[in-house]
Amino acid sequence: MRPLFPVGPGILRGAVVFFKQRRMETTVQLHHSHPWDLSPKEAIALQRQLRAHLRIEDDLGEVRTVAGVDVGFEQNNTITRAAVAVLDYPSLQLRESAIARQPTRFPYIPGLLSFREIPAVLEALEQLSELPDLLLCDGQGIAHPRRLGIASHLGLLIDRPTIGVGKSRLIGTHDEPGREKGQWVPLSDKGEVIGCVLRTRTGVKPLYISPGHRMGLDSAREWVVRCLTRYRLPETTRWAHRLASG
C-alpha cells in the first residue's frame, strides 16, 4: 500500500489530501473548513490511527540532502513561523531554505505539538524545489505517549525519513549518558526502547533522539551524529534556527 502519500507536482498535495481523509474517517461530523482545525480529542484520535502507518525500520535511499525544521512564534504567539533549511550531505553546506508564517490556530499541549506546528512546516516545505532525503525535527519522534511525536507525524505526511531531535524529555526513563561527545543511553517507556539520550558535545545537556518515520533506532542516532560539528545541536537545526530568527 505504499506510497500512502504520493508526492507529485505541487509537492505536498498528496499529504494534505490524506490528512483530510483521515480526519473525516476519524470524526463523526465536523463543520470546520480548515483541515487542521481539530479539537484536542480529535487530534488524539487521529494520532492513534496514524500510528499504525508508521514504519520504524530503515527505508532511506542515498542521502544527498538533510534538512532541519524549526518553528517559532511571533506577536504573542498569534503567528507561527516555520523555517526549513536544506543542507547538502555530507558537506553540511546550506543548499536551500524556506520560511512560512501562519496565524496560530492550535494551543501548545504536551503530546499534541504537531497539530500546532506542522501546518506552517508544510507551507514552508511546499516552497522547496524538492523534498529533502532526510529531515531532522525539533521535538520527539516515537518517544511520545502514542508513539506519534511531531517528527513521526511529519514523516508520515510527506512520506520521508525523519528523526526527532528533542532538547528535553517528553516521556521515557533513562540513565545519565557518559559525559563525552557520542556517549548515549537508551530511552525506554513501558518496557520498550523508544529512542536514546545522546551527548552531542562533551559536557553539555544531552539531546533526546528518536526515530520519526522510515528510520530505525540505531540509524536515527547515527544520522544525528553525522550532522554534528562542534555544537550541541546538529547543523540542520542550527541553520533552521538561524534562518528563522535573523
Next chain:
DNA sequence: GCGACAG
C-alpha cells in the same frame, strides 16, 4: 486526585 509535561 496529583504530578509530569516536546516547543
Next chain:
DNA sequence: ATCTTGTCGC
C-alpha cells in the same frame, strides 16, 4: 516557544 545582559566556566 518567548521575555533578555552579563557572566561563569572549560
